[in-house]
Structure formats: structure tokens, C-alpha cells
Amino acid sequence: MGVAHMMQLQRLCDSIAIFLEDDLDPRSFFQTKNIANRYNCKQLEEKCNQFGLQRFKEIVQSDEFMELDEKFISFLMESKETKAKEEVKCKMLLAWTKHDIDERKECFLSLLMKFQLTKMTLSYRRFLVENEPLLYRSFESLRLLTISILDSTGNSSSKDINWGENKQLVVFDKTSQRMHSHDVDDKTWTPMQTIDQAIIQNTLYSAVVMETYIYVICMNGSFYRLEYAESNAKWEQMTNTELQYARAVALDGFVYGIEYQNYSNIMERYDPSNNKWSRLTNKSLILAWEALVAADGKVFCIAGRNQGQQGQPTNKVEIYDPVTSTWSMDNKSLNEARDCAFATSTEEGIYVMGGYDLNQRSTLINVEFRSSVTKTWMMLKPMKNARAGAFSSCVIDEKVYVIGGNGNPANIEAYDPETKEWKIIETIPGKNIFPRATVAISI
Template sequence: MERKLNINTEECRMDVLAKLNSFRKESKYCDFVITTAGRKGIPVHKCVVAASSEYFDAMLSHDTKETREGVVEIHDAEESSIQKCVDFMYTGEASVSDEMQADVLHVAHMFGLHGLYNAIALFLEHELDCATFFATRQIANIYGLPRLVSVCNDFALKNFLDIAQMEDFKKLEAKDLDFLLSADGLEESDRSKCKALMIWINYDPSRAESLFSLLKHIDLDQTPVNYRMFLVKEEAAVSKYKECFELVMKSIFGDKGKSCDTTLKPRIVVFDHTSMKMRSLEVKKGIWTEMQDLHEDMRRSRSAVLVLEDYLYAFVSELNEGDQKNYRIKYRECDAKWEAIAVRRGRWGRAVALNDYIYINDQDQDSNLIERYSPRENKWSFIARSEHVLKGSVMAVAAGGYNPIGQHASNLEIFCASSNMADVVTLPNFARACFMCHFLDGIIYLVGGDRGLTTTIGAYDLKTTAVTKPITMDAISMRHCESVIAFL
């Protein structure tokens, strides 16, 4: 009766494989050569490559030219990538640089080395980010890697806005963009989807023919009316094609041709601590209009305010020690109420809206972090202050505070992010601190200042470099930073 002996089978197998690998390196007992055009080639053993590779097993199982001559020439592959695959067949191990991944995957896929190309696919999956997304997705589609394709699709849906900023986004095929815009898992706002769509359309004018079918995946009613008016007036692809034009106009006017609201104009909105209401100014007419009541927390504190899509946001500080609260309101709805949103860590900071996010840098803390708020997720996160929050041709203005001898300053710093240049302008007869600046139609409006002691709005014309006659804010008492541009 035979009894099975206690032998380390795996160790024996590895010893045999290691011995075969040493024979290969010495070209000992090798009976086959894998080569590329103009190269000497890589000596191997038929039995090893046939046992490891479906490609070589099929080739060497028949009376082929390669079998008879003992040489096979591989086209469209680098010898270094073939060498990596041969090493894998003899050792079961592989190390591949980022630059070689695609070509090694190509050779591994050709040879039928499932373990190797699955390992590369898993690595690509773990390393997936916005910078690698498009190359990884292309690899997944070319070599039919369903799991990697699925991972790329999920990533695109969760990071749509970020990948839409990448240059390769403009090179997507229409069917791929159609998939992204129509997918149930896409969590971005309809305005963000529409903006990304127009970036893709404008990259190649011939794509305008696809606009109508792609627009159907966007709920235009969920985008701001002024943005839809912009599409009609400024986007050639929308105005050129009748069906696109009518689709957008229908979302504005409705089926009966009655405008839902086409008279939206930019106005300056301030928090008035006299009436305890928000009030809006139609600048050209100098007309003030009362809006909603301030929240109770806003009446006894100061707030940083901004507008993003249909909401006006207020980030309230200086409540109880260490306390702050955040609110938003649908400012165009007369009976709208303030609703609380997630609380940030910092106490006081300036706010800016960009690409559907809100950024605040804390003014009271010596920190190198900026807090970022996602309205969709109602969640705050942190980014390094060294990252550029302002992008593109954005103009930012900063109000001067006090001069070296403690008097109010009369300087205005104008910064253009596209050129990374700043100019300091001296404003005659406008010495005050803590005023807000708003840029509109070539004019910088200088609102309030000195915690409500200054109740006028000045205007600096960028073309004429003149400060116009101040606009009176009636009996309005506003605290600094409590003004914003809104469409009403």
C-alpha cells in the first residue's frame, strides 16, 4: 500500500521553475526564439511557453512555419515588453513601470497570460484618478477588461465635474458622453452637466448635430433661468439648430409661450440691520427693493454671503464663543425661509463660488487650509491653500483696510487670475475700511464699509478709471462682507 509522503510540493515546483529560468538565461536547452523586427530575439523553451501561454500552445501544437523554424516574430510590440512577459512565464512575477503598462498589457493579452494582464488591470484600478482616467479607460475598452471598464464608469459618474475640466474630456466620443449624461448614478447638477456638454460641443463644431439628443438628458428646468438665456444668446450651437433653440426656449417660456421669468437682472443684495431684511438695489435705476427677513442669528452677528445657482448662502459667525452657523435661502421666492446647512470648522472667512463648490479661507486662524462645501452632499472638506481656487479669466478685488498710521485706506487692489498680475488703485474721496467689492459690466461697485458707518455705494469704472457719484443706501445699516451680486 502506497502512502503519500509529506513533501513541500510548492517548494519543489518553484525549484524546477527557477532551474528552468536559469537554463533560459544561459540559453541552455532552449529550442525556440521569440523576436521582434531587427532584433536578436529571446531564447526560450517550447514546453515552458506552451504551458504558460494559450498563444504559444496553439502555435506549437501544429505544423506551422514557426514550429518548423523554431522562431516567431512578434509585430507591434516592444522587445522589452515581450521580455517582461517571458520573465513572468518563467517566474510568475513581474515589475512594470508606468510607461510600459499599456504595451506589456498588450503583449500579455496577445499571449493569453491572464495572471499578468489581470494584475496590471488591478493596478490600474487602484491608481485610477482624474489624471489617469482617460488612458485607463481606453486600455480597458481596447482589451475588453469588463471589471476595469465598470470601475472607470463608476469613477466618471462620481467625478464628472473634475474630469470635465481635463483636456481629454473634449475628445470623448458622442456615445461615451451620452452614457455619462444619461446614467442614473451621475450626481452633478444639471447646470454642471450642461456646461460640460457645451465644452465638448464647442471643441468640434461638427458635434452640434449631436446637441439635441444629448440635451434631452439634462433637465433644463433645474438650471438657472439666466443660464438658459445665456445658452440662447451666446451659444452658437443652440441658436443655429432650430430644435435645440426651441427646446431651451420652451424651458424658459413654457408651452403657451408665457415667460416664466426672462427679466432677471443683476442686482446688489445687502443685509440691512435696520429693517432686519435683505434689500436689493437695481444699480442703473437706483431703486431699492425689500426682500426676505434676516434669520435671527444674522441679526446679532456678521455673515459672509454669496450666491450659487438658485440659493443665497450666509455663513454666520460671532455668535456665542466658538459658535457659527450656516444657512441658505431660495432668494427669488418671496415666501422662502432660511434653511440650515452643514457647519464648517472655522469661525470667519471670505467666501467664493466656483464650479458648483463654495470655498472659504479662514480669516481668524493662521491656517494653510481652505474649506470647501459641496451643496449636493451638504458636506465640508479641506484643501491646501496653495492650490489655486481662482481659475481662468477671473477678476478678484480686495479692499484696503488701514494705512500704516492707523487711518482708513483708500486703495483698491485689482487682481486678474489669468495673468497673475495685480494693480493697486488709489480711490479719491473713498477712504474707508472693510468695504465689499462687486464686479459687474466693467464696473467695480464698492459697497458699504466700516461695519455700517458708511452707507454709500461707490463705483469704479475700469475703462475711465473714475469713481462715479456714490449711490445712497438710504437708512440701511450693513456690516462688512454682507453684500452680494444676485439675479432678480
């Protein structure tokens, strides 16, 4: 390229540029970009720019990323097309700045202002204020972060992020007898490991994610786990639970389960360190079809149907505290009694969706939210579809995803707390899923 450029052989320069475009990958990216800049190859430079935006997470893993100039770093940080969350971009900006802090600390603030700070999680913004000298020693940086936090709602604990983390929604498909992961940003489906035949035969009923494992419980209480990040991993059968039709949640390294379709006041806890289930203190209320969720370091049993001939739904909320091993009733009840609902939680609070109103004999579209700050329940905008019983929900990047329920097994609906709107985001063609077992994993 140097010789062709010096001899003004433009057609040869163009041919070399086309070759370099075709050969562009994360390893060749940095040299190709240098060539494009040095010899003023505008089209090749644009190709490199687009490659950097689309393959950001791959190029940042190279040591050569630290040698990029301020202009290109600014371009990556500011562009809305960069395929990375704001937290990931910020984490890499900090690493780039610290690589030559004497030369780069002066431009850090101007680069920080390129971010959409309100799109970062509150926990990561708090982490920055508490742990990053580049921010807490700068009045202007603290001002920017403080304003962004005031523009957000709720409270959160301090938590770092993994720049390589990509959360995906996982369903269990009866048709292919495999798990499938869904990237909610790219709207792509990827087949994962097969489902063990014993799990299919015993009917998968509930699933949770804990650390690097997916745990599943079948109708009869048989219990299995899979290390999902290992492509060749096999399902392991763990100690079975005595719970039938169990609904489960994960909290602080344990799995908690209750009986869902049976009237019961029993809760069990699974400890992976010794592969044992243990019976906990009984709940006060004997209910069926309760929603179960972990939030604020506690386990919440929400609504459900009372035992007896009337079998009326309730709006009561019972809370288990693992520290004291005690149950208590929430001071505030749901606005509407329901059973067969589903609950999930974010950093901001608990969402309870759908369910069944026995009095009206109708499936609900109603959604309620319990703020972790005010501890009170409020009605949100309803879902697009009524759902009850055989459906589930999970959270990805603070958005709530709901799948299945009441004749909508192939329908995924999402709630955005920022816009306070629900929308149908995806369908699942050709799949017959276990609707109570949808989970979110980090890849």
C-alpha cells in the first residue's frame, strides 16, 4: 500500500483496500485501521469504523485497544450504534484512560460526557462514585453522575458489572427437546444443550438460575442442574425435593421452593454445598397458586387461592426472612386479589402480573408494582395480553419479560420502566415450550 500510494497507483490502492476489507476481523482490525488512516483510504476507514461499532466487545479484548487515539475512542463512546451497554463502554474508557493516565486524564471528562448516563444501572453508577478516583476526585464528574441518578428512580446497592456479560432469555422447547436462548437486543435465537429425557418424561415444571447453573424441578420433585456455559455439559440429577408441582426462586446461593398447585404452607430450601433440601418454618397461610419471588434479601409469597369450599383468591403477601428464619405479613396488600399470577423483581421492586379473578371468572391483564423504597403497591399499565397459570417472567437489563399464559405460548411481552409501556417484542415460531420455566442467563 505504501509503494502504490507513493507512485499514485490509485487502482492498486483501491484493490488492496478491498482485500483488507474482506480480511477484516478482530485480529487484523488495528493494523487495517492504521493503514486506512495513514494512506487516507476513506472507504476502508469507514469500514473499520463500522467494524469497531459492531464488534466492540471483541476489539476491546486486545492490548492494541489501549493504543487507540482519543478521536476514535470518542467516536466509539458517543455513537448510539456501538454494540455495547453504556456500562461496558464506560468500563473500557476507564481502562483506556488509566493505561496512560498522565496524558489522558485531561480528556476523560469530555469523553465521559459522551455517555447516556441515565442508561447505566444505578448500582454501577454508585460503584463508580464509591470506587473510581477519576470520578470521585472530579467535581464535574460527580455532578454529572449525581444529576443522572436524580433523573432515575428507586434505590440500589453497589455492584460492579462484567463487561463481557450478555443476558439472554432461555426457553425449554418440547419440539426440538433443546433449550434455546434469545438475545433480546439482536432478536436472534440460538440452540443450546438438549434437555435430558428424564426431565421431559417427568415434566419440567420450574427453573431457576444460580451462579453458572440452571436448576430445574419436575412435577414429581425430581431435581436437575446443568452448567449452561459449557456446551458439552451434561445434566446432573441432584437430591430430589419432596415438593410436588414446585415453584422456585434463587436467593443468596440457595434455591427456595413452594408447592404451587397443591394447597400448602410448606417451603423447602436447597443448599448446593451439601446437595440437600431442608424444610423451613411453615407459612401462616395455606394457599395454592401463589406467586413466588426473591427481593430485598427476602422471599415473597404473593396472593394465591385460599383453602376451602369457596376457594377465594387473596391479596395477602407473606414474607420469609432467611436471617431470622421467620415469616411475617406485609403491611400492605395487593390492590386486587388474584391467583395463578407470576412475580418477578428488579433493583427497583417487585412486579406481579396477570392471574385469575375467580369472582369475575376472567384472566387478568393487570400489573402491580411494589417499590423497594416506599414498600407500597401501585397499579401499572396493563399487559397487552391477559395471562394466568402457565406463564413465567424474567428480568434483563431492568426490563421485565413475560412469556406464555392463557393461549399465548409463543408470545413474548416486555415492560420498560422508563417508558412505562408494555409491547409485544417477539414470537416463538415452531416451538412448544414449557411456559413456567423461562429464565434469564448471563453469557
